[in-house]
């Protein structure tokens with residue numbers, strides 16, 4: 466890793482990811498192990514005109530100790546001062562940068578019920594904050610930099626220094642940063658290209674999509690009327706563009722809540738609140754997950770799927786070609802930000818309102834009426850793409866269209 470590239474990265478996150486506006490407060494969630502990058506983000510944000518930069522330092526070690534040893538009552542509520550901080554910052558239009566870097570197995574052995582309760586408490590006590598985030602009320606951006614425990618999991622055969630260096634290289638590649646390149650220009654071109662696929666998908670106005678591959682996936686997904694496919698950049702209600710995930714390769718929408726039937730088999734392990742879940746297999750009936758299976762950590766998976774009523778239903782359908790940059794690296798990142806952008810995926814839990822045309826301005830009740838999964842305290846992406854995935858679409862006027870063939874776009 467070189468400092469010049471790291472500065473380029475910090476500026477990219479601030480200028481393209483959040484697109485910081487003059488006078489805007491910025492919040493940075495950052496692991497202590499990535500402090501140098503967190504500091505660069507702060508400088509870049511102030512330089513871009515941020516009114517203030519609020520840093521929330523996180524630490525795997527303390528999170529794990531808390532999970533194991535804290536008094537049980539702390540998992541049932543968010544501290545009032547913390548809720549006030551986040552909810553009031555959301556009202557002020559805060560831009561939120563989250564640096565995602567964690568030991569994939571950090572919470573192994575922690576009682577899943579504690580994780581479940583703290584997720585429910587966050588959903589309830591930080592409702593205003595999460596709603597603003599889900600409905601593009603505020604800009605947000607998730608990015609990653611390596612930490613040792615994570616790098617060692619991705620490259621187990623290497624010593625720590627080499628594993629860190631290799632993960633840096635792969636992350637820079639994924640976010641299109643090169644020593645002499647112009648990452649901002651690269652990102653504009655990349656977003657325009659995937660937004661083209663989103664536009665095509667929206668214009669087809671599919672009534673349903675049928676998924677099939679040799680892993681055993683055989684799934685019909687109905688789409689709501691007025692469904693909107695999105696990719697690349699998002700648009701805040703204030704009209705400011707931002708990019709919520711860096712990297713991003715996906716073209717996504719939300720399925721009809723009650724319109725999913727069949728079997729869906731995951732193609733990659735999923736890191737779920739500090740546990741690695743392998744071999745996921747779901748069966749759906751009228752949208753609801755009626756069978757849950759995984760080869761490892763099934764209890765952790767079950768806990769999340771059964772979190773609330775909405776977590777039993779899909780909230781996102783996302784297309785990523787098998788032949789795309791992160792997928793072609795052949796690396797399993799054990800971090801959803803990267804693995805979801807290497808593979809077609811779905812998410813169970815709450816849908817993004819913008820997946821319905823004009824959805825950002827609709828109430829949860831109106832979104833429900835529009836047919837998407839509008840209410841859940843969770844949203845968990847899991848990967849299903851393979852080299853032999855076939856997706857056939859049926860338009861509302863009855864035409865059959867090959868959307869994916871051999872794992873790649875056929876439109």
Ligand code: ZN
Pocket residue numbers: 715717781783805810846
């Ligand atoms: Zn996604």
Ligand code: ZN
Pocket residue numbers: 781812844845846
């Ligand atoms: Zn998602």
